[in-house]
Amino acid sequence: MTAMGLLHFYADGRAPARARELGESARRAEATGYTGLVIPDHLIAQLSPVPAMAVIAAATSTLRVSAFVFNNDLRHPAVLAQDLASLDVLSEGRLDVAIGAGWNEPEYQAIGVPFERVGVRVSRLTEAVAVLKGCFASEPFSFAGEHYTITNHDAQPKPVQIPQPPILIGGGGRRILSLAGREADIVGLAPRILAGRRVDAQSLTWAATEEKIGWVREAAGSRFDHRELNIYPSAWPVTVTDDLRGEARRVIASLEERTGITLTEQEVIESPHIFIGSIDRFAEKFEELQERLGITSIMVGEMGALDRVVERLARR
Numbered sequence: 370m371t372a373m374g375l376l377h378f379y380a381d382g383r384a385p386a387r388a389r390e391l392g393e394s395a396r397r398a399e400a401t402g403y404t405g406l407v408i409p410d411h412l413i414a415q416l417s418p419v420p421a422m423a424v425i426a427a428a429t430s431t432l433r434v435s436a437f438v439f440n441n442d443l444r445h446p447a448v449l450a451q452d453l454a455s456l457d458v459l460s461e462g463r464l465d466v467a468i469g470a471g472w473n474e475p476e477y478q479a480i481g482v483p484f485e486r487v488g489v490r491v492s493r494l495t496e497a498v499a500v501l502k503g504c505f506a507s508e509p510f511s512f513a514g515e516h517y518t519i520t521n522h523d524a525q526p527k528p529v530q531i532p533q534p535p536i537l538i539g540g541g542g543r544r545i546l547s548l549a550g551r552e553a554d555i556v557g558l559a560p561r562i563l564a565g566r567r568v569d570a571q572s573l574t575w576a577a578t579e580e581k582i583g584w585v586r587e588a589a590g591s592r593f594d595h596r597e598l599n600i601y602p603s604a605w606p607v608t609v610t611d612d613l614r615g616e617a618r619r620v621i622a623s624l625e626e627r628t629g630i631t632l633t634e635q636e637v638i639e640s641p642h643i644f645i646g647s648i649d650r651f652a653e654k655f656e657e658l659q660e661r662l663g664i665t666s667i668m669v670g671e672m673g674a675l676d677r678v679v680e681r682l683a684r685r
Contacts, residue, residue, distance in 0.1 A: 375665060375683075376655060376656075376659060376665055376667065376682050376683060377404035377405075377597075377665060377666045377667070377683070378402065378403050378404055378667050378668075378669055378675075378679045378682070378683050379403060379404055379405045379406070379407050379433075379435075379437065379666070379667070379668040379669070380398050380403050380405075380406050380407070380668075380669060380670070380671065380672045381406075381407060381408075381409065381437070381668070381670050381671050381672075382394055382395070382398075382406040382407065382408055382416075382421065382425065383408055383409050383415040383416065384415070384416075384671070385414060385415060385416055386416070388424045391416070391421060391424050391425065391428070392424055392425070392427070392428030393428075394406065394672065395424070395425040395428045395429050395432055396428055396429060397672065398429075398432060398672055399429045399430075399431060399432040401672070401676050401679055401680055401683075402679050402680050402683035403432065403672070403679055403683070404432070404433050404666075404683070405432055405433030405434065405435055405465065406425050406432055406434070407434075407435045407436060407437035407467070407668065408421045408422060408425075408435075408436050408437065409436070409437055409438075410436050410437075410438060410439045410440045410443070411440075411473060411476060412443075412476045412479065412480065413476075418436040418439065419452050419456070422434040422435070422436065422456055422464075423456060423459060426456060426459055426460035426463060427459070431463070432463065433463050433464070433465050434456060434460055434463055434464055434465070435464065435465035435466070435467045435537070436467050436468075437467055437601075437668060438467035438468050438469040438537065438538075438539055438557065439466075439467060439468045439469070440469065440471040440473075440476075441468055441469065441470055441471060441490075441493060441494045441497045442470075442471040442477070442482060442490065442493065443471070443482070445517075446496075446497035446498075446500035446501050446504070446517065447500055447504055447517075447519060447522065447524065449497075449501070450500065450501050450504030450505065450524055451504070451524060451525070451526075453466055453501070453528070453534065454504070454505065454524065454525075454526050454527060454528045455526060457528035457529050457530055457534050458526050458528065458529055461529060462528075462529035462530045462534075464528065464530070464534040465534060465535050465536075465537055465555070466501065466533075466534050466535065466536045466537065467536075467537035467538075467539070467555075467557070468494065468497070468498070468501075468536070468537070468538060469494070469538065469539050469540060469545075469557075470487070470490040470491050470493070470494040470540065470545055471484075471490055472562045487542065487544075488544070491540075491542075491544050491545050491548065492515065492516070493516045493517075494538075494545070494548065495548055495552075496512070496514040496515070496516050496517050497516075497517065498536065498538070498548070498552050499512060499514070500512055500517050500519060501533075501536070502533055502536075502552075503519065503522075503524075504522070504524035505524070505527065505528050505532065505533035505534070506532065506533075507527065508523070509521050509522060509523035510522060510523075535554040535555055536552065536553045536554050536555070537553055537554070537555035537556070537557055537599065538552065538553040538555075538556065538557065539556070539557020539558070539559050539599065540557070540559050541558075541559040541560050541561035541562065541569070541572055541581070542561060543581075543584045546558075546581055546584045546585050546588070547584055547585070547587070547588035548588070549585060549588075549596075550584065550585040550586070550587070550588030550589035550592075550593070550596065551588050551589065553596065554595075554596065554597065555596070555597045555598075555599055555666060556585050556596050556597070556598050556599065557599045557600075557601070558578055558581050558582070558598060558599065558600050558641070558664070559601070559603070560572040560573050560577075560603050560604065560642055563628075567627065567628055568603060568604045568624075568627075568628065569628070569630075570604070570624045570627075570628040570630035570632055571630055571632075573603065573604055573624075573632070573636075573640045573641075573642045573643060574632065574636045574639070574640055575636070575639045575640060575641060578600075578641045578642075578662060579662070582598065582662060582663070585598070597665055597666050598662065598663055598664045598665065598666065599664070599666035599667070599668065600641045600642065600658060600664050600666070600667055600668070601642070601667070601668035601669075601670075602642060602643065602644040602668075602669070602670055603642040603643075604620075604624065604642065604643065605620050605623070605643050605644075605645065606670075607644040607645075607669065607670045607671075607674050607675060608644070608645045608646075608674075609646070609647065609648060609651075609674050609675070610645060610646065610647065611647050613638060613645060613646045613647070613650060614634055614638075616645045616646075617634045617637040617638050617645065618634065620632075620637045620643060620645065621633075621634065621637055641658055641662070641664065644669070644670075644675075648675075648677050648678055651675060651678045652678050652681055652682060655667060655678065655682060656682070
């Protein structure tokens with residue numbers, strides 16, 4: 370796990386590419402100061418996470434490798450555990466395990482997987498995390514749950530990182546963030562997704578993020594100080610601009626049209642999830658997220674737009 374207290378930046382490496390091209394992108398991320406190059410997990414025009422992560426690991430020497438994030442409903446956790454432990458071995462201990470309950474209903478429909486209510490998906494994820502940890506442990510284990518049954522299974526290979534690679538669990542609701550507070554090393558703070566894949570605009574705000582951190586703190590108890598908090602851009606593309614308030618007004622209009630919720634300019638500018646402003650403003654924003662909310666892990670999207678910010682802050 371990366372050291373607490375520093376700012377860690379992650380870039381999105383989803384674009385389909387040959388191994389040589391992906392390796393070049395990974396080496397550029399490493400040289401720029403990114404902590405990791407991550408791959409989303411969707412059934413769309415992108416590389417599958419596991420083979421892409423292997424290429425990234427092979428091309429670099431310090432870069433962390435991870436999905437952002439695995440959809441638990443697409444894989445049995447014991448099978449995923451073997452893939453992940455193998456990646457940890459191949460990368461010599463540079464794997465982060467990032468997993469969520471799944472949210473993109475059309476993907477489920479396209480392959481005939483039931484998209485069950487959120488409580489069922491979170492319950493299944495809770496069991497899956499227990500299975501992953503059991504597979505990573507040094508001894509055979511058994512598990513009997515509602516969704517998974519494991520009998521005296523000694524998973525192989527074992528990961529290099531002991532007792533296990535860092536686990537990231539992310540989401541926007543209280544139940545999944547409470548799970549993250551109890552079980553994860555890194556907590557991904559996300560906006561809530563409503564029916565029809567609509568983002569809950571109110572959940573993008575600073576106040577909503579404070580509330581989510583409160584849920585994590587309550588669930589983690591005395592272990593909260595050992596949890597790392599992650600944030601990422603949502604609902605609007607990363608935009609480098611000197612017209613901060615003008616861009617904020619464009620965000621407001623778009624969110625109002627899509628969600629029926631009207632945010633203020635200040636709410637948009639302060640939002641931990643809306644990445645707009647000048648390079649200097651981004652540096653100020655990320656430092657403020659760290660100082661006031663304790664957020665030290667930031668996924669910035671694709672490399673390029675914020676490379677100068679990463680170069681400035683990641684090497685302090």
